Amino acid sequence: MIHNITYRTFVYGTEDEEKVIDAISYLFSNPLPEKTITEDHFGNDIVILSDKITKKRLNRDFIEFLNENLSSDDKEIIKNELSRRMDEKGNLFLRFDKQEALDENLKLTYSGDAIHVRIKIASYPVSKDNAIEVAHKIFNFL
Template identity: 30%
Template sequence: MSEDTVVKFSSAEVQLVLHATEGHDKVLAAVEKALSVPAASFGGEQSEGHYGNAIMLLGAVVSSSKEAGALASRIISALNHTDRQELTDHIEEYSDEKGNLYLRLDKQRLCQGKVSLAESDAVRVKFKPVHRYKPSSSLQSYRGLLSSIE
């Protein structure tokens, strides 16, 4: 990876919703194995779903710049070609005006040891870039990151 395609993140946030019917320990162990975010780092709160069902809202923060970058590389390198192409082609839809990068990963597939993008029932990962003063350059950097990891 050349120096101009290196994207540095200041931190990352990992969030997920666990339903009462899901094995909490199993899901957190799968997330830890796939993403290397320790299960013990997740904190959460009990809540109620749309139909009154019990859910747990869990979140963890990867506050080290080095670990956040490693997490991004780990996720992107684990994605299949189609998902990487989707990110590359539609990177604007995965980032905001501050240059934050948002990835939604399929929770069920993570439990199977596979990493793929998802729209619903997802593990949400938000990456905050180190430099926020040029969000438009973040998009180009993200494209470079996606194309450089194989």
């Protein structure tokens, strides 16, 4: 039902990279993010941490984690915004607050300073409508 899950987050100069990895590890067990270093427009380093999770068990664990740990308000937001959060290729886009994750709270955010998660939903034929139908089966709150 899930092809893969990818995540990406930025570590700015004012943040501790280890703490950001701790925040990621709240969402994903034993994260091994790939590290890329780039610069902002002022020349300051920005570290990008990202990974692609393809193991079915880990993908199932993450979906179960969302089903169990999202607040009822966040579940309602996803339910109401599902069509806008899904693209034509079956990618579901979610953003989670980094600071809340560090405090072991799962909280959706609209901020760019977040852990960006893309869930590639398996549907055949590939379409937004088919992916939404599958999403209704895997998320217990839709």
